[in-house]
Amino acid sequence: MDVGVGHMETVTAIQHWSERTLSISTTRPDGYAFRPGHYARLSLPEFERPLWRPYSIVSTAAQPQLEFLFSIIPDGKLTSLLGKVEVGAPILIDRNPMGFFLEDSLSPGDTLWLLATGTGVGPYISLLREGQIFAKYRQIYLVYSVRERAELAYDQELQTLQRQNADRFRYLPVVTREPGSGFLSERIPTLIESGRLEAALEVAPLNTERDRVMVCGNPEFTATMRTLLNERQFVPCRRGLAGTMLFEKYW
Numbered sequence: 001m002d003v004g005v006g007h008m009e010t011v012t013a014i015q016h017w018s019e020r021t022l023s024i025s026t027t028r029p030d031g032y033a034f035r036p037g038h039y040a041r042l043s044l045p046e047f048e049r050p051l052w053r054p055y056s057i058v059s060t061a062a063q064p065q066l067e068f069l070f071s072i073i074p075d076g077k078l079t080s081l082l083g084k085v086e087v088g089a090p091i092l093i094d095r096n097p098m099g100f101f102l103e104d105s106l107s108p109g110d111t112l113w114l115l116a117t118g119t120g121v122g123p124y125i126s127l128l129r130e131g132q133i134f135a136k137y138r139q140i141y142l143v144y145s146v147r148e149r150a151e152l153a154y155d156q157e158l159q160t161l162q163r164q165n166a167d168r169f170r171y172l173p174v175v176t177r178e179p180g181s182g183f184l185s186e187r188i189p190t191l192i193e194s195g196r197l198e199a200a201l202e203v204a205p206l207n208t209e210r211d212r213v214m215v216c217g218n219p220e221f222t223a224t225m226r227t228l229l230n231e232r233q234f235v236p237c238r239r240g241l242a243g244t245m246l247f248e249k250y251w
């Protein structure tokens with residue numbers, strides 16, 4: 001329902017992944033068109049004036065509902081309330097989706113690397129669910145770093161996708177604060193600098209001939225990856241100009 005400042009929608013499902021990481025599904029406004037990589041601005045009616053925060057859309061255009069993944073930030077103005085909403089609660093969604101974290105901004109390549117920290121995995125879930133990238137790339141690698149194993153949102157879905165696309169898609173969880181978990185445990189830039197990430201996949205080091213890279217999440221992570229990839233001659237996408245690396249910085 002259009003309420004002037006945006007759409008007033010309804011929470012339809014909530015999935016808790018860990019104490020502070022959850023997904024919320026909502027009704028979808030009429031005619032709300034978006035692509036994987038777009039984000040919606042969300043707020044709650046509790047605020048006198050909407051306190052908008054952007055959230056990547058996890059669902060696809062083919063799904064009837066909108067889905068978002070988020071972390072409850074201690075003292076976070078919006079997430080401390082979002083973490084308490086229940087099914088049936090009203091939620092505000094800004095009029096139109098936005099964003100430039102769109103895979104087709106990249107020039108054509110052989111292998112697509114999807115690198116995420118924390119909730120930065122959200123836009124990749126949308127991209128993988130939609131599935132068009134499977135026709136565009138010979139190989140797709142999703143590298144997803146969280147502190148603890150319990151925070152690996154969509155883990156089962158990603159494992160299933162890997163089984164269904166065993167020759168095309170590899171899912172590599174990284175768990176940095178749970179020694180002995182058996183997962184890769186160093187931060188993604190360290191794994192790439194040392195060559196241990198590519199070694200784990202048994203492929204040659206990242207290079208612009210073969211690879212296209214999307215990076216999403218923690219701002220220090222995106223900055224480090226930009227420097228690292230820049231040193232390897234990767235070129236950022238600019239509006240209207242295809243590149244070989246693409247970034248979404250969450251805060």
Ligand SMILES: Cc1cc2nc3c(=O)[nH]c(=O)nc-3n(C[C@H](O)[C@H](O)[C@H](O)COP(=O)(O)OP(=O)(O)OC[C@H]3O[C@@H](n4cnc5c(N)ncnc54)[C@H](O)[C@@H]3O)c2cc1C
Pocket residue numbers: 039053054055056057068069070071073075076077078079080099118119120122248249250251
């Ligand atoms: C394009 C874009 C897309 C985004 N998509 C998502 C998403 O899909 N899921 C999501 O959880 N967040 C996402 N964010 C971050 C989100 O918009 C909010 O900043 C976040 O939820 C905190 O809001 P808040 O009002 O609770 O915190 P505030 O009171 O505004 O506090 C902000 C502080 O919390 C920390 N912080 C903010 N976001 C995060 C985060 N995701 N993880 C860890 N620490 C954080 C930072 O220290 C920041 O300074 C996105 C941001 C951008 C710019």
Ligand SMILES: NC(=O)c1ccc[n+]([C@@H]2O[C@H](COP(=O)([O-])OP(=O)(O)OC[C@H]3O[C@@H](n4cnc5c(N)ncnc54)[C@H](OP(=O)(O)O)[C@@H]3O)[C@@H](O)[C@H]2O)c1
Pocket residue numbers: 020071072073074117118119145146147148174175176177187188189218220221224
């Ligand atoms: N996760 C928790 O248990 C927890 C609990 C309470 C509060 N919080 C708060 O919630 C917020 C978000 O936590 P989060 O765990 O979702 O996100 P995060 O701090 O961004 O961590 C997510 C993943 O990204 C890695 N990472 C962090 N900085 C990086 C960098 N510069 N380069 C490469 N990798 C990097 C982390 O590794 P490292 O482990 O090496 O940092 C972790 O594997 C923080 O502000 C935190 O204070 C988190």
